Amino acid sequence: MNILLIAEHDNSALNPATLSAVSAATQIGGELTVLVAGADCQNVADEAAKVSGVSKVLLADNAAYAKGLAENLSALIAEVATGYSHIIAAASSTSKDTMPRVAALLDVGQLSEIIAVESADIFKRPIYAGNAIATVQSQDAVKVITVRTSAFDKAAAEGGCAGVETVANSRDSGTSNFVNEELVKSDRPELTAASVVISGGRGLGSAENFALLENVADKLGAAIGASRAAVDAGFVSNDLQVGQTGKIVAPELYIAVGISGAIQHLAGMKESKVIVAINKDEEAPIFQLADYGLVGDLFKVLPELEAKL
Amino acid sequence: MKLIVSVKRVIDYNIKVRVKADNTGVDLANVKMALNPFCEIAVEEAIRLKEAGVASEVVVVSIGPTAVQEQLRTALALGADRAIHVETDELPEPLNVAKLLAKVIEAEQPGLVILGKQSIDSDNNQVGQMLAALAGRPQGTFASEVKVEGGKVLVTREVDGGLRTLSLDLPAIVTTDLRLNEPRYAKLPDIMKAKRKPLDVKTPADLGVELKQHITQLKVETPAQREAGIKVDSVDALIDKLKNEAKVI
Numbered sequence: 001m002n003i004l005l006i007a008e009h010d011n012s013a014l015n016p017a018t019l020s021a022v023s024a025a026t027q028i029g030g031e032l033t034v035l036v037a038g039a040d041c042q043n044v045a046d047e048a049a050k051v052s053g054v055s056k057v058l059l060a061d062n063a064a065y066a067k068g069l070a071e072n073l074s075a076l077i078a079e080v081a082t083g084y085s086h087i088i089a090a091a092s093s094t095s096k097d098t099m100p101r102v103a104a105l106l107d108v109g110q111l112s113e114i115i116a117v118e119s120a121d122i123f124k125r126p127i128y129a130g131n132a133i134a135t136v137q138s139q140d141a142v143k144v145i146t147v148r149t150s151a152f153d154k155a156a157a158e159g160g161c162a163g164v165e166t167v168a169n170s171r172d173s174g175t176s177n178f179v180n181e182e183l184v185k186s187d188r189p190e191l192t193a194a195s196v197v198i199s200g201g202r203g204l205g206s207a208e209n210f211a212l213l214e215n216v217a218d219k220l221g222a223a224i225g226a227s228r229a230a231v232d233a234g235f236v237s238n239d240l241q242v243g244q245t246g247k248i249v250a251p252e253l254y255i256a257v258g259i260s261g262a263i264q265h266l267a268g269m270k271e272s273k274v275i276v277a278i279n280k281d282e283e284a285p286i287f288q289l290a291d292y293g294l295v296g297d298l299f300k301v302l303p304e305l306e307a308k309l
Numbered sequence: 310m311k312l313i314v315s316v317k318r319v320i321d322y323n324i325k326v327r328v329k330a331d332n333t334g335v336d337l338a339n340v341k342m343a344l345n346p347f348c349e350i351a352v353e354e355a356i357r358l359k360e361a362g363v364a365s366e367v368v369v370v371s372i373g374p375t376a377v378q379e380q381l382r383t384a385l386a387l388g389a390d391r392a393i394h395v396e397t398d399e400l401p402e403p404l405n406v407a408k409l410l411a412k413v414i415e416a417e418q419p420g421l422v423i424l425g426k427q428s429i430d431s432d433n434n435q436v437g438q439m440l441a442a443l444a445g446r447p448q449g450t451f452a453s454e455v456k457v458e459g460g461k462v463l464v465t466r467e468v469d470g471g472l473r474t475l476s477l478d479l480p481a482i483v484t485t486d487l488r489l490n491e492p493r494y495a496k497l498p499d500i501m502k503a504k505r506k507p508l509d510v511k512t513p514a515d516l517g518v519e520l521k522q523h524i525t526q527l528k529v530e531t532p533a534q535r536e537a538g539i540k541v542d543s544v545d546a547l548i549d550k551l552k553n554e555a556k557v558i
C-alpha cells in the first residue's frame with residue numbers, strides 16, 4: 001500500500017486535523033507520502049516532514065494553489081496520484097470541496113468522513129446524521145477518503161524525518177478566481193480542537209447575549225459553538241455551527257446552552273466525553289443524552305456559573 | 310440563461326431513522342419522504358434567479374425510482390418550468406449520479422447548475438464537485454450567496470474559517486448551504502398547475518451511461534446509544550459534579 005495524504009494548512013502552519021488523518025492512514029498501513037500544495041508554504045512541508053509515520057513529503061509551491069481552489073488542487077492531486085492506492089485527507093471545507101473532484105477525475109468513488117478503518121478497503125462511516133453507521137467496501141483500485149478527525153487520535157507532530165521533494169507543476173484552470181474572504185479571528189481555541197466547548201442556541205436570544213457565554217468560556221478556556229438556529233438568526237458567524245452540516249466536535253466537555261437537541265445538532269457533538277445541558281424546558285430532547293442536566297433560565301445560570309468557576 | 314437544478318428524494322429531516330433488524334439498511338417503509346432540504350434551497354435559488362430576470366428557464370432533474378416524480382412535482386409546484394426524471398431501480402451512488410447529470414447538462418447546455426451540498430441520508434457531499442470535474446467546469450460549493458453578473462457568477466462560500474468569495478466563469482456548478490435562502494412553500498393552485506407541467510422520463514441507457522458499483526455497503530448498524538445522565542438542581546451541584554465526578558474542569 002502506498003498512501004498519499006493531502007495536508008490541511010493555511011500556507012504558514014500545518015493544521016492539526018492533518019495529524020488525525022495521519023493516524024487513519026497509519027491504521028491502513030504502508031508507505032505514507034504527504035502532499036503540501038499551497039503558495040509560500042515551505043514551512044508547512046518542513047512541519048509535515050517531522051510528523052511521525054510520514055516517509056516522504058511532496059511540496060507543490062505555486063501561486064495557483066495559494067487559495068485552495070478546487071479546480072487547481074484536484075488537477076494537481078489527480079496528476080500526482082499515479083501509483084498510490086489511497087488518497088486521503090482530513091475532512092475540512094477544503095477537502096470536502098476538492099476530494100470528490102479528484103475522485104471523479106480518477107473515475108472512482110469517494111468514502112466520505114470515515115470514522116473507523118476495518119481493513120485497507122473496508123471502512124465505517126456515519127449516515128443519516130450519525131443515526132446509523134455503515135460499513136462500506138471500496139471496489140476501486142484507488143480509494144479516495146476523507147477522515148472525520150474527531151474519530152481518530154492525533155499522530156505525534158514530532159519524531160519523523162521525511163525528505164521533502166518538490167513537485168514542479170502549475171495547474172491553473174483560469175475559470176475560478178479568488179475574490180475575497182472574511183475569516184473570523186479569535187483568540188479562543190479552535191472549535192474542533194478544543195477540549196471544552198460551550199455552545200449557544202436560539203435560547204440566547206441575541207448576538208449581545210452571547211457575551212454571557214463568552215464570559216463562561218473565558219473561565220474554562222473553552223471554544224464557542226452554536227446551533228444552526230443561532231447562526232441563522234445572525235447571533236454568531238457560520239464557522240461556529242456544530243452539527244450534521246456544520247462542524248463535528250468531540251471535546252472532553254460540551255456544554256449546550258439554550259439548545260433543544262435536534263438530531264442535526266446532536267450529530268455534531270454526541271461523541272463528546274461529557275455533555276452538559278442547560279435549558280429551561282425540562283422536556284428538551286438534549287436532556288436525553290446529557291450526562292448532567294440543569295433545568296433553568298440561562299440568563300440566571302450563566303452569570304452564576306461565571307461567578308462560581 | 311437556462312438553469313438546471315438536481316433534487317433528491319430523502320427521508321423527512323424530522324424523522325429519526327431506525328436500522329433494519331437484518332442490518333441491510335435503514336427502514337424506509339411507511340416513512341415520510343421529502344425533498345432533501347439542501348435541494349429545496351437549490352430550487353428556491355433558481356426560482357429567485359428566474360424572478361430576477363437572470364434566468365429564463367428552470368429545469369429540475371431527479372434520479373431514482375418512479376417515486377422521485379413526487380419530488381419533481383414539488384419542485385415544479387415551487388416554480389420550476391419542466392422536469393427530467395432519470396429512472397433507475399435504486400438511488401445510484403454519487404459518481405453515477407454525477408455521470409448521469411453530466412449527460413443531461415451536455416444535452417441541455419445550462420448556464421448554471423445548482424445542487425444541494427449534501428443529502429441528509431447518505432451525507433456524502435460529493436455529487437456537485439464530481440459533476441463539475443466531469444463537465445470540466447468551475448464550482449462554488451457550500452454557497453451562502455450567489456450573484457450572476459457580467460458573464461460570471463460570484464459565489465460566497467461557507468468555509469471552516471468564515472466566508473470566501475469566488476468568481477467563476479459560466480457555465481458553473483453551485484452547491485447550496487443552509488443560509489443561501491429560506492425556501493417558500495408551494496401554494497395549492499401551483500400544486501395543481503404543476504401536474505400539467507412537462508416531465509420527461511429517460512433511462513441511463515438513453516443517456517449512454519453505464520452504472521458501475523464503486524462502493525458496496527456491507528452492513529448498517531445502530532451507533533452506541535448514550536444514556537441520559539442525571540439532573541442537577543443548582544449551579545453549585547453542576548460545578549461539583551464536573552470537578553469531582555467527571556473531572557473535566
Ligand SMILES: Cc1cc2nc3c(=O)[nH]c(=O)nc-3n(C[C@H](O)[C@H](O)[C@H](O)COP(=O)(O)OP(=O)(O)OC[C@H]3O[C@@H](n4cnc5c(N)ncnc54)[C@H](O)[C@@H]3O)c2cc1C
Nearest residue numbers: 201202203227228229243244245258259260264265280298
Ligand atoms: C438540512 C438541515 C441541516 C441542519 N443542520 C444543522 C446543524 O448542522 N446544526 C444544528 O444545530 N442544527 C441543524 N439543523 C437545524 C435543526 O434541525 C434545529 O432547527 C436547530 O438545531 C435548532 O436550534 P436550537 O436548538 O438553538 O433552537 P430551538 O430548537 O428553538 O431550541 C431553543 C432551546 O432554547 C431553550 N431556551 C429558550 N430560552 C431559554 C432560556 N432563557 N433559558 C434556557 N433555555 C432556553 C428552549 O427551551 C429550547 O429548547 C439542520 C436542519 C436541517 C433541515
